[in-house]
Amino acid sequence: MVGLGSSLGGDDGIGLALVQALSGDAIFAARCVFLESADAATIASSFIEWGAPAILVDAANMALSPGEYRLFEDSEASAILKTSSVSTHGLGLAEGLELARTLGFGKSVYIFGIQPFDLSPGQGITPEMTARFPSLLSALKTACSRLIRG
Amino acid sequence: MDLKAKTYTIDVKHVTRVEGHGRIIVNTKEGVVQEVKLAITEANRFFENFVKGMQPAEVPWIVSRICGICCVGHQLTATKAVEAALGIQVSPQTILLRKLLTESQFLQSHVLHVYFLAVPDYLGVKSVLPLAKSHPDVVKRALRLKKLANDYTAMFGGRTLHPMSNTLKGFRKLPHLDDVAALRKRLLEAIPDVEETVRVAQTLKIPPYERETEYVSLKHPDEYALYDGEVYSSDTRSKVPVSRYREVTNEFTVAHSTTKWSKWHRCSYFAGALARVNNNFDQLLPQAQQTAKDLGLKVPCYNPYMNNVAQVVEVVHCAYNSVRMLDELLGSGLKEEDISYEVKAGRGAGSCEVPRGILFHEYEFDGDGRCSAANAIIPTSQNVNNIEQDMKAFVPKMLPQMSKEELTLHMEMLLRAYDPCISCSVHMLDVEFVD
Numbered sequence: 219m220v221g222l223g224s225s226l227g228g229d230d231g232i233g234l235a236l237v238q239a240l241s242g243d244a245i246f247a248a249r250c251v252f253l254e255s256a257d258a259a260t261i262a263s264s265f266i267e268w269g270a271p272a273i274l275v276d277a278a279n280m281a282l283s284p285g286e287y288r289l290f291e292d293s294e295a296s297a298i299l300k301t302s303s304v305s306t307h308g309l310g311l312a313e314g315l316e317l318a319r320t321l322g323f324g325k326s327v328y329i330f331g332i333q334p335f336d337l338s339p340g341q342g343i344t345p346e347m348t349a350r351f352p353s354l355l356s357a358l359k360t361a362c363s364r365l366i367r368g
Numbered sequence: 369m370d371l372k373a374k375t376y377t378i379d380v381k382h383v384t385r386v387e388g389h390g391r392i393i394v395n396t397k398e399g400v401v402q403e404v405k406l407a408i409t410e411a412n413r414f415f416e417n418f419v420k421g422m423q424p425a426e427v428p429w430i431v432s433r434i435c436g437i438c439c440v441g442h443q444l445t446a447t448k449a450v451e452a453a454l455g456i457q458v459s460p461q462t463i464l465l466r467k468l469l470t471e472s473q474f475l476q477s478h479v480l481h482v483y484f485l486a487v488p489d490y491l492g493v494k495s496v497l498p499l500a501k502s503h504p505d506v507v508k509r510a511l512r513l514k515k516l517a518n519d520y521t522a523m524f525g526g527r528t529l530h531p532m533s534n535t536l537k538g539f540r541k542l543p544h545l546d547d548v549a550a551l552r553k554r555l556l557e558a559i560p561d562v563e564e565t566v567r568v569a570q571t572l573k574i575p576p577y578e579r580e581t582e583y584v585s586l587k588h589p590d591e592y593a594l595y596d597g598e599v600y601s602s603d604t605r606s607k608v609p610v611s612r613y614r615e616v617t618n619e620f621t622v623a624h625s626t627t628k629w630s631k632w633h634r635c636s637y638f639a640g641a642l643a644r645v646n647n648n649f650d651q652l653l654p655q656a657q658q659t660a661k662d663l664g665l666k667v668p669c670y671n672p673y674m675n676n677v678a679q680v681v682e683v684v685h686c687a688y689n690s691v692r693m694l695d696e697l698l699g700s701g702l703k704e705e706d707i708s709y710e711v712k713a714g715r716g717a718g719s720c721e722v723p724r725g726i727l728f729h730e731y732e733f734d735g736d737g738r739c740s741a742a743n744a745i746i747p748t749s750q751n752v753n754n755i756e757q758d759m760k761a762f763v764p765k766m767l768p769q770m771s772k773e774e775l776t777l778h779m780e781m782l783l784r785a786y787d788p789c790i791s792c793s794v795h796m797l798d799v800e801f802v803d
Contacts, residue, residue, distance in 0.1 A: 255436075255529060259480065260518060263511040313497060320500040321508055 219362055220264075221252045222276035222311060229284075229334030229347050232354070233276035236332075239355050240275075246362060261314025262321065271326040273362055276311065278331030285335065285350040289361050292327040328365060330358055374399040374767060378776050392779050394763055401764050406756040406783070408625040416742040423737055424450045424711065425536050431729065431744065432530045437480070439530045440473035440521060441722030442729070442744070444595070449729040451536055452611075452716025456709050461702065462538045463595070468693055469524045469534065470595045470720065471686040475517035477723035478641070478679040478686075481787045482565070483510035486676045489781050490572040506568060509561050516558050520690070523551055538707040545698060552694040555687060562687045566659050569680040575778060578670040579761045581754055582634050583643035584616065586721050592651040592685060593644070594721045600647050602668065603633040610719040613728040617745050629753040630745070636753040639725025640786060641678035642669060653692075656685035672758050673785045679723070711737030724748055724787050748788040755786055 221237030223230040234252055241250035253261060265272065280288055292315055315327060332354060335346045343351070378394035395403035415434055419427050427450055432443035444466055451458065483506065484496045493499050500507040518528045523543050525531025533541045586597030587607055598607035599616050608615060619628035631637065645652070645660065649667045652660070660667075660681045665674055715732040725747025732741035759779060766775050 259484065259511055259514045260528075263515040266508070266511065267515070316497060317500050317507070317511075320497070321504050321511075 219246060219250045220272050220274045222274055224255045226339060226341060228336045228338050228340050229343050230277045230337050232332050232343050232347055235343055236275050236355055236358055258310060258314035258317055261311060262317035265318035265323045266321060273328045273330060273365060275330045277334040280331055280333055282333040284333050287332045287354055287357060289328060289330050292329060330361060376772055396767060404760045404763050405624050406752060408627045408752055419739045419742050422739045424454060424733060427731060427739055436529060437477050438722040440469050441720050441727055445718045445720040445727045445729045448718030449716050449731050452718055453714040453731050453733055454709060454712060456537050458537055459705055464697060465524055465539055467595045471690050472517055472520035474682055474686045474723055478683045479510060479513045479517060482676060482679055485784055509564055513561050516554055520551060523547055535707060537709050538705045542702045548694055548697055552691055555691050562684055565683060566680060569663055569677055574673045577762045579758055580670045582632060582637040583646045584637045584639050585644045585647045585726055587647060592648050601633060602647055611717050613717055627749045627752055630750040636757045638754050639747045639750045640675055641682050642675040644721060645678040645681055652685050653688050655688050656681050659684045675785045751786050751788060755783060758782055
């Protein structure tokens with residue numbers, strides 16, 4: 219379970235916060251990692267190093283209502299996640315994953331995406347997202363348990 | 369070739385830099401160059417105002433956010449400037465730890481730039497993504513080296529980006545010696561990857577264009593200057609203290625650039641890896657000197673495209689020098705140090721070499737220890753003038769023998785060779801031709 223995002227970007231920190239909470243559960247604790255503000259090179263090298271299936275938890279613009287979530291495989295998401303920039307600052311999750319895939323990472327990657335309310339700079343998730351947090355955490359735990367069981 | 373047919377405008381818009389945007393404009397008429405401009409339209413960052421009213425220890429952590437790649441350099445330069453303002457002396461242990469942090473950042477940044485931004489140009493691909501398909505071993509090696517460098521920074525800085533361990537007068541958290549020993553082992557194991565990086569650099573066909581200019585860098589009497597030294601000019605072959613940095617940068621404005629330009633003893637100067645290698649070649653470790661020879665870098669070198677090669681030379685230097693410094697650290701051990709300091713009024717300047725060149729910071733504090741004035745002059749700002757002078761010199765030479773597309777590529781490669789902060793986005797350039 220990989221928490222992604224930035225804790226200084228409002229709801230962009232929701233993935234980090236959820237995986238942080240998940241890590242408090244003994245069932246998941248040893249499986250939780252964080253890639254805060256990670257660039258594509260770090261994401262790609264991390265996947266290659268782990269060599270294991272992953273569930274990424276991150277804020278994602280999926281044209282849903284704020285606070286809603288969706289679980290999907292990365293292959294379904296490429297069109298949504300792709301950005302046009304190809305640079306060291308601009309390379310993000312999509313390119314990092316593609317880089318890892320190109321270099322031979324063949325394991326399953328699921329994304330637990332949460333539609334943010336607000337990504338303005340600032341510490342902590344928004345009050346609206348905080349109110350949704352318990353239900354999101356519950357859904358994430360259910361999804362993780364199901365995927366781990368296979 | 370029919371030069372009269374060479375009437376066109378190259379307009380490379382949105383050359384994005386960390387602080388804003390820039391643009392390359394080349395106008396030719398019947399084979400004669402009419403105009404060459406590197407127009408920078410960056411917005412003010414306001415960091416020098418952010419820190420006003422801040423306490424001394426807060427300043428270095430805040431200004432490290434100026435850049436996500438040179439964050440270590442900004443933090444250490446600011447730390448040195450604040451310490452100079454407050455008259456704080458630091459221990460040999462702290463200096464050693466900061467030098468290790470510095471070299472970790474050089475490894476991070478140079479590996480990123482050489483492999484992810486420069487090499488794709490030379491191997492004829494648009495970016496690292498197609499490079500991963502055509503040359504997977506090259507990209508895997510780059511990722512291994514980048515990961516190692518990231519972990520190296522995290523060990524001494526507390527985290528990979530915007531370190532929090534370093535502070536005024538010392539370190540808030542010291543690494544464990546077992547971890548230091550493990551890092552030393554990993555660095556030694558990475559030497560084959562470093563050597564392979566040199567072999568990749570040997571295959572790059574560097575454009576053969578030269579223009580002699582002034583090369584400015586730190587210079588230290590005892591070592592290859594990265595963390596400390598005085599400001600050295602290749603023109604005068606002499607140094608000035610960092611406190612007189614404004615006599616070096618002589619910032620001025622031009623109509624087509626919102627960033628200030630710099631000049632010292634002539635119309636422009638070069639800061640960065642090539643300037644450092646040119647000015648301090650004899651202080652490179654033998655392995656790095658040999659690398660320079662193997663890669664055809666003979667000092668003084670006046671080819672700005674060779675800056676990429678100079679970066680590879682510094683990768684070799686930093687890899688071996690890091691092992692040497694880690695040995696020193698393991699030999700001396702680490703001890704907790706008193707990092708308390710006395711607040712007082714004062715003004716001080718600091719300078720470090722960062723991957724893109726010499727960096728200056730200056731701060732003033734009032735009697736309550738509140739920051740009352742700040743100044744930061746980054747290498748990219750110092751280099752912009754020199755890049756445009758290169759473009760003006762090279763375009764007339766390139767024009768008769770290159771197509772418009774080749775000329776555009778060479779201008780972009782030139783810009784990337786300097787590894788400016790705009791390099792973070794130059795690969796996303798949209799090239800627009802206006803005939």
